[in-house]
Amino acid sequence: MSQTSDEGLLLALLNTTPTVEGVRVDRLADPEDARAWVREHTGGDIQEDVALLRATRDTLKALVDGEAEATALAPALDGVSYRAAIGDTGIDWELAAPAEHALAARAAVAWDALRHSAPGRVRRCGNTEECSLFLIDHSKSNSARWCSMAGCGNRMKARRHYERRKRTRSEP
Template structure:
């Protein structure tokens, strides 16, 4: 099952490392490992759907939601109620090759609904990561204070120091 942590892993699978864009999911073996870790199929069609879902959700998180692409991924999907000893449970009915991609999309929508405005890109324009702001005040700006936050604060401090008049 895809949870918030797995959603962020997927969204953050295209980081910038040493100034160069990377795609951690370009390696089929890495993406297969990720799919297996999250209980999904790891065949070629499944990993193609995962890459597509990741790309569409990154676009949707940065700006307007690409509704047609999301609708294509969710086409024919339904949830069926199942009653058992533990109560009511909803089973997702979807072609196996789209299972994880659909779960990724549903997790993204769930976060948007339960935590509106809290899933967003890092405030560092040179970073391609996303963050889920869990702070009470909803003021988190960076994917990591240790990297992006400190880097930008140090840069601003240096700019202020350079602009300050000398006595």
């Protein structure tokens, strides 16, 4: 898998607890929903250890928030290594992980790659009152604040505009 697709997997895993109509939902809590999520991200029906996947997600969230140490990812990385794949154009390194926690391992490795290549680029949406999603900031200036400009970005900008107008109307 490519680093970009694994960044997408990392973000998708972090965002498995969205806030829907003011209530936090866990897409990995129900076994059927979890299997559907795993199928969606593997293209097949693999036997991912969903409890470990949830624990890895929670650890990754804590790491992004600065509330955990990287050693907490040890269960997701148990038995994981890289193996060389030699082709006509050179050597590629492929992640080798036990099938029951391949997604957890890929997400953990993607987080670590971003931690090194783009520190501080994985973060929570700035709309903390209504949103529980994360984003990976790929902007040149590292200034992205919202999970979605169309959703949270517009709501936050409209809220600030309303507050400014309200203040100017109440001033003497």
